[in-house]
Amino acid sequence: MQECLKIKNKMKYRFYVNLLFLLLIILSINSCYYDIEEELYPTQKSDCDTIATTLSKKISPILSKNCYSCHSAANATSMGNGINLETYTELKKYIDNSKLIMSIKHSTGVSAMPKGTTNKIPSCDIVLIEYWINKGAKND
Ligand code: HEC
Structure with missing residues (x-):
């Protein structure tokens, strides 16, 4: 039982780490998009x-x-x-x-x-x- 809980917690931890990575990837893709000058300054x-x-x-x-x-x-x-x-x-x-x-x-x-x-x-x-x-x- 104790062992099972440990594994569960480990999986939970992995899940959050992965989620964090995913978020970072999404954020970096987004920031690349917004680096396009024409997008940033459309009314130049x-x-x-x-x-x-x-x-x-x-x-x-x-x-x-x-x-x-x-x-x-x-x-x-x-x-x-x-x-x-x-x-x-x-x-x-x-x-x-x-x-x-x-x-x-x-x-x-x-x-x-x-x-x-x-x-x-x-x-x-x-x-x-x-x-x-x-x-x-x-x-x-
Ligand atoms: C650093 C001084 C200076 C600046 C700045 C300057 N001018 Fe002149 N301009 C002159 C001089 C001196 C002449 C007499 C012609 C010559 O020496 O080339 C002249 C001549 C002219 C002439 C007559 C050209 C001809 O061939 O008969 C016009 C029109 C003119 N300037 C417009 C402008 C306009 C418009 C600006 C700004 C966008 C401007 N100038 C900025 C010094 C200046």
């Missing part, structure tokens, strides 16, 4: 959302981050060849002559911008600027 492209693309909300912040170090009212003379993209009139001039979009796309015929680096601004930012231009480049 939503930054490129063109909803509410206005000059003040989306475009000016992009220009501020990437261009105002040279093309602001304060820096244009010393750094930006006199081009001040902070004012709508001046900005619109470079939209209308297509030089702004050409410069950020590194098209031939205009200086590639931002100057001083071979990198373009993030492709999403280019998409937003193009969208805003195609909508009429309004002072909104």
Whole structure:
């Protein structure tokens, strides 16, 4: 009887150890699945959302981050060849002559911008600027 109980307990122990292993396997399979970047960040492209693309909300912040170090009212003379993209009139001039979009796309015929680096601004930012231009480049 005593022996029987011992075996029973041993089996019980084995059962729980196996259960634990099984759980670990399931967990590791699951964690592999969730390591897939697209699964983790399914809305990564939503930054490129063109909803509410206005000059003040989306475009000016992009220009501020990437261009105002040279093309602001304060820096244009010393750094930006006199081009001040902070004012709508001046900005619109470079939209209308297509030089702004050409410069950020590194098209031939205009200086590639931002100057001083071979990198373009993030492709999403280019998409937003193009969208805003195609909508009429309004002072909104
Ligand atoms: C480090 C300074 C600097 C930064 C940053 C910079 N620019 Fe410029 N930009 C210049 C200079 C200097 C010129 C004059 C042309 C030249 O020297 O290549 C210029 C010229 C331009 C021109 C006229 C190009 C032409 O061929 O007539 C445009 C349009 C322009 N920049 C847009 C931008 C935009 C948009 C950004 C941000 C994405 C930007 N720049 C960032 C310095 C800068």
